Amino acid sequence: MAISLSKVSFAYEKSRKTGPLYVLKDIDLTIDTEKNDFITIIGHTGSGKSTLVQLFNGLLTPSSGEVNVFNKIISSKKKTKLKEIRKRVGLVFQFPEYQLFEETVLKDVMFGPKNYGLDDIENRAKRALQSVGISEELFNESPFSLSGGQMRRVAIAGILASSPDVLIFDEPTVGLDPKGKKELLDLLEKLNKVDNKTIIFITHDMEVVAKAATRVLVLDNGNISFDGTKDELFRNEKIVSDNSLILPSTIRILKDIKEKLNLDIDIYKYNVNDAYLELERALGGQK
Numbered sequence: 001m002a003i004s005l006s007k008v009s010f011a012y013e014k015s016r017k018t019g020p021l022y023v024l025k026d027i028d029l030t031i032d033t034e035k036n037d038f039i040t041i042i043g044h045t046g047s048g049k050s051t052l053v054q055l056f057n058g059l060l061t062p063s064s065g066e067v068n069v070f071n072k073i074i075s076s077k078k079k080t081k082l083k084e085i086r087k088r089v090g091l092v093f094q095f096p097e098y099q100l101f102e103e104t105v106l107k108d109v110m111f112g113p114k115n116y117g118l119d120d121i122e123n124r125a126k127r128a129l130q131s132v133g134i135s136e137e138l139f140n141e142s143p144f145s146l147s148g149g150q151m152r153r154v155a156i157a158g159i160l161a162s163s164p165d166v167l168i169f170d171e172p173t174v175g176l177d178p179k180g181k182k183e184l185l186d187l188l189e190k191l192n193k194v195d196n197k198t199i200i201f202i203t204h205d206m207e208v209v210a211k212a213a214t215r216v217l218v219l220d221n222g223n224i225s226f227d228g229t230k231d232e233l234f235r236n237e238k239i240v241s242d243n244s245l246i247l248p249s250t251i252r253i254l255k256d257i258k259e260k261l262n263l264d265i266d267i268y269k270y271n272v273n274d275a276y277l278e279l280e281r282a283l284g285g286q287k
């Protein structure tokens with residue numbers, strides 16, 4: 001099963017003189033959900049990341065080209081029923097307050113499962129809220145009385161409650177404290193590895209890429225300028241400098257040690273344990 005884009009361009013606006021102002025241009029892309037990837041999408045602000053992911057579940061329709069989501073075609077040429085697509089591909093917006101609308105937190109999270117005709121909706125909603133760390137005292141509060149971080153968690157629970165196959169998160173860790181950020185990332189990694197969900201995660205945070213990504217897409221001015229593994233990404237000096245990427249901390253530290261101690265080491269390690277093993281190997285080799 002897959003989400004695939006074929007020659008997709010998208011414009012929000014038209015200029016009288018020059019025609020459509022494209023923010024995405026001629027994009028070809030396939031996301032094979034059988035691979036259970038954890039895909040991170042990175043790129044400069046305004047490069048088109050949020051626009052791209054809204055094409056994945058029919059929130060936006062391509063201006064030209066075709067989006068195929070689990071064999072349903074979304075194009076400007078025909079109307080497609082989007083309910084089934086939305087149930088299978090859940091999206092948490094960059095600004096979660098746009099996503100919340102019910103009177104209470106619990107009702108808000110129940111909305112998706114109810115809309116999609118699922119059963120046991122109250123328990124589904126409660127489980128989803130618990131999994132994102134929202135306690136019961138908040139279930140009957142208005143979602144708009146919550147803090148930014150809590151709203152984000154409720155919006156995430158609202159998507160989790162319908163158990164989609166693909167979960168898309170647009171900068172979900174913004175507004176969370178460090179503990180909340182770690183818990184959310186752990187939860188998404190569990191959904192990916194244990195429950196076999198495909199995760200698509202827009203971020204500016206290279207630590208997230210280092211920790212979780214199995215595939216990275218770089219958007220540059222409406223084009224996909226890179227599509228590969230995180231290792232291919234961070235080893236590619238041109239892509240790193242063109243996109244002003246800050247290397248993950250383990251790589252920066254190993255780079256410093258390599259220069260200061262003049263060691264022959266591979267600096268491209270993505271966690272402390274692998275960095276330690278590499279140092280041990282290099283230092284052992286020097287004895």
Ligand SMILES: Nc1ncnc2c1ncn2[C@@H]1O[C@H](COP(=O)(O)OP(=O)(O)OP(=O)(O)O)[C@@H](O)[C@H]1O
Pocket residue numbers: 012013023043044045046047048049050051052094
């Ligand atoms: N609703 C809209 N109407 C008109 N133009 C828009 C709209 N939303 C986005 N744009 C424009 O489309 C381009 C791509 O925006 P998009 O939000 O997809 O970028 P992004 O990569 O998600 O940026 P950021 O990292 O700041 O979230 C930008 O030039 C933006 O100004």
Ligand SMILES: [Mg+2]
Pocket residue numbers: 049050051094170
């Ligand atoms: Mg965005």
